[in-house]
Amino acid sequence: MSVMKRVTLIFRSKANKALDRMEDPRETLDYSYQRQLEMLQKVRRGVADVATSRKRVELQMNQIQQQSNKLEKQARNALGAGREDLAREALTRRSSAQSQLSDLQAQYASLQAEEEKLTVASQRLQSKVDAFRTRKETIKATYTAAEAQTRINEAFSGISEEMGDVGMAIQRAEDKTAQMQARAGAIDELLASGALEDVSGTPRDDIQAELDRMGAGSDVELELQKLRGELSSGSTPELEAGTGGNAATGNAPPRPAARPAPASDGVQSATEPTIPASDVGESAIPSADPPRTGDGT
Amino acid sequence: MIVRILGEGQLSVDDAAAAGLNELDAKLSDAIDRGDEAEFRRALKALAAGVRAAGTPVPPDSLQPSELILPYEDADLAEVRKMMTDEGLIPG
Numbered sequence: 001m002s003v004m005k006r007v008t009l010i011f012r013s014k015a016n017k018a019l020d021r022m023e024d025p026r027e028t029l030d031y032s033y034q035r036q037l038e039m040l041q042k043v044r045r046g047v048a049d050v051a052t053s054r055k056r057v058e059l060q061m062n063q064i065q066q067q068s069n070k071l072e073k074q075a076r077n078a079l080g081a082g083r084e085d086l087a088r089e090a091l092t093r094r095s096s097a098q099s100q101l102s103d104l105q106a107q108y109a110s111l112q113a114e115e116e117k118l119t120v121a122s123q124r125l126q127s128k129v130d131a132f133r134t135r136k137e138t139i140k141a142t143y144t145a146a147e148a149q150t151r152i153n154e155a156f157s158g159i160s161e162e163m164g165d166v167g168m169a170i171q172r173a174e175d176k177t178a179q180m181q182a183r184a185g186a187i188d189e190l191l192a193s194g195a196l197e198d199v200s201g202t203p204r205d206d207i208q209a210e211l212d213r214m215g216a217g218s219d220v221e222l223e224l225q226k227l228r229g230e231l232s233s234g235s236t237p238e239l240e241a242g243t244g245g246n247a248a249t250g251n252a253p254p255r256p257a258a259r260p261a262p263a264s265d266g267v268q269s270a271t272e273p274t275i276p277a278s279d280v281g282e283s284a285i286p287s288a289d290p291p292r293t294g295d296g297t
Numbered sequence: 298m299i300v301r302i303l304g305e306g307q308l309s310v311d312d313a314a315a316a317g318l319n320e321l322d323a324k325l326s327d328a329i330d331r332g333d334e335a336e337f338r339r340a341l342k343a344l345a346a347g348v349r350a351a352g353t354p355v356p357p358d359s360l361q362p363s364e365l366i367l368p369y370e371d372a373d374l375a376e377v378r379k380m381m382t383d384e385g386l387i388p389g
Contacts, residue, residue: 002326004300004344004365006381011366117304124306127357135360158360161301169304172369 015160024145025152029136032156036129039163043122046170047115053177053184054111060187061104067191068097079227087227091220100187107180114173121166128162299355300348301363302370308352321347329374329381337374345370 071094078086135155139148298315301307310318325340345367355361368377 131358157362
């Protein structure tokens, strides 16, 4: 089992290196327990951070969905008033909004999955830390310093492996949230720039809209035709969703399960962490950190 | 034996299932050597699925170390390469 074996060896050697040994092995138990409590706090903070990012994405999805609905209405009105140019502009912007929206949906799903993973990891670590505490007290009460070493090693190997795993999970989640936050910042800028805004009466000199139009031209033509058809037949059914498929979801944040399939693959791979694994490995098992004072016990 | 899937937890795997897992591991190793990202992803997913199918979850309060550790199921090739060679710390 070459891959698993090699990963195991590396992982174990890192975990062992992370273990600072005291003169009396029984003191090492207390010190390690402190570190475990710190790690528990860290993973809980990690869960909270991911949740914050997820909420931010949710908020943006709502804003963009509203904008998209508004643009659709404007396109309809503009075409009704014989202003095809304005309708075209509105649909172009709507198309851009829809593509932002499907990107955000993928991010939302990814953050939600990350949050769940970290929550489970935190519960698992909690169970092991509790078990370690019990074991630690037994060892201290039962064995002399000389006798304790073997028992301590047994307890350590299991807990340090879990700590390493959780540490890496936190690091991965942090990398992922950092990337998402950069993207969320870009979307905030996009919203602030007015690229997705109200088009009624605005001059058509917006560069962003021009760029969007180049990419979204064919979609716009299709939607224009659809609107023409609707108007000529006298009915006004809801405009079907473009790339995002969200016209019917209103303002509710779309759940990941309802995420449209076409957008997911590309976006997903683009959101994966690109931080070198060496960094992850280095920080996975926090060995040299001094114990924080006032923590835990 | 106990196998850990990183980010997921530990599973107790019957020794009888080890042969099948060995085969999947060899495929994974091969994909890494060739730098074939697509095959690597398939093999890693297959190996994780194999471990899950053959294993039962270890109780969360167990302090037993794992005999084998499997990378994150969604890890990419570069990440796993690092995990296999990082700092050349292979003992013995």
